[in-house]
Amino acid sequence: NAGVMQNPRHLVRRRGQEARLRCSPMKGHSHVYWYRQLPEEGLKFMVYLQKENIIDESGMPKERFSAEFPKEGPSILRIQQVVRGDSAAYFCASSPEQYTDTQYFGPGTRLTVL
Amino acid sequence: AQTVTQSQPEMSVQEAETVTLSCTYDTSESDYYLFWYKQPPSRQMILVIRQEAYKQQNATENRFSVNFQKAAKSFSLKISDSQLGDAAMYFCAYRSPSGQGGSEKLVFGKGTKLTVNP
Numbered sequence: 158n159a160g161v162m163q164n165p166r167h168l169v170r171r172r173g174q175e176a177r178l179r180c181s182p183m184k185g186h187s188h189v190y191w192y193r194q195l196p197e198e199g200l201k202f203m204v205y206l207q208k209e210n211i212i213d214e215s216g217m218p219k220e221r222f223s224a225e226f227p228k229e230g231p232s233i234l235r236i237q238q239v240v241r242g243d244s245a246a247y248f249c250a251s252s253p254e255q256y257t258d259t260q261y262f263g264p265g266t267r268l269t270v271l
Numbered sequence: 272a273q274t275v276t277q278s279q280p281e282m283s284v285q286e287a288e289t290v291t292l293s294c295t296y297d298t299s300e301s302d303y304y305l306f307w308y309k310q311p312p313s314r315q316m317i318l319v320i321r322q323e324a325y326k327q328q329n330a331t332e333n334r335f336s337v338n339f340q341k342a343a344k345s346f347s348l349k350i351s352d353s354q355l356g357d358a359a360m361y362f363c364a365y366r367s368p369s370g371q372g373g374s375e376k377l378v379f380g381k382g383t384k385l386t387v388n389p
Contacts (some may be wrong), residue, residue, distance in 0.1 A: 172313075182362075187376070190375070190376065190377070192377070197378035197381075198381060198382075199362055199380055199381045199382050200316070200362070200377070200379045201379070202376035202377065202378070205375050211341065212375065213375060215376075218377065235365060246314060248316060249379075250316075252375075259304075259306075259317065259318065259321060260377060261319075262308075262315070262316035262317075264313070264315050265314050265315070266312065267314075267318075
């Protein structure tokens with residue numbers, strides 16, 4: 158059973174460009190969570206999605222950030238007009254339908270904004 | 272809001288010895304989950320151990336065990352017979368129970384960097 162997949166692993170963008178991060182959950186998992194890790198910090202929750210629904214976006218910045226988890230395909234975290242402060246590692250986690258207490262993490266995407 | 276505190280930014284241990292990493296948390300909930308995750312230099316977040324608050328018995332996974340003190344809101348991780356591969360950042364995390372109006376999100380501490388000396 159393949160684990161949580163994230164791509165790209167490394168992404169470099171210039172200020173003002175868009176960053177698009179992808180997450181494919183583990184097979185059979187329908188819950189996806191996005192977290193951000195700044196240097197020397199723990200992970201901070203951003204958003205929780207189920208298929209076609211945003212359940213909790215309390216950790217998402219109000220502007221420039223959006224997330225989706227369509228019926229088909231991976232979950233996407235989109236950052237528009239990136240700034241240097243967006244440089245961080247972005248982790249996706251997933252959990253199965255019936256047992257949502259444990260989250261399994263992907264390898265992360267390291268975003269660098271020049 | 273729940274908070275998680277890891278008071279030891281760095282710890283070190285000799286290979287084959289035992290080390291304990293501390294974690295305290297603040298919550299008004301009576302039921303919840305607690306986790307320890309390991310983050311090696313590869314940056315992958317790896318689940319080490321989990322504990323349900325309603326269970327009095329401390330969780331164990333091979334060389335890893337926890338000391339869960341609910342009244343004190345303490346959740347320490349003990350690593351026995353430390354190995355070089357245990358060197359990593361260790362994060363303590365809290366999660367509210369599902370389906371009771373609580374958030375599904377994990378709340379993480381800032382981490383403890385563990386060094387294992389040969």
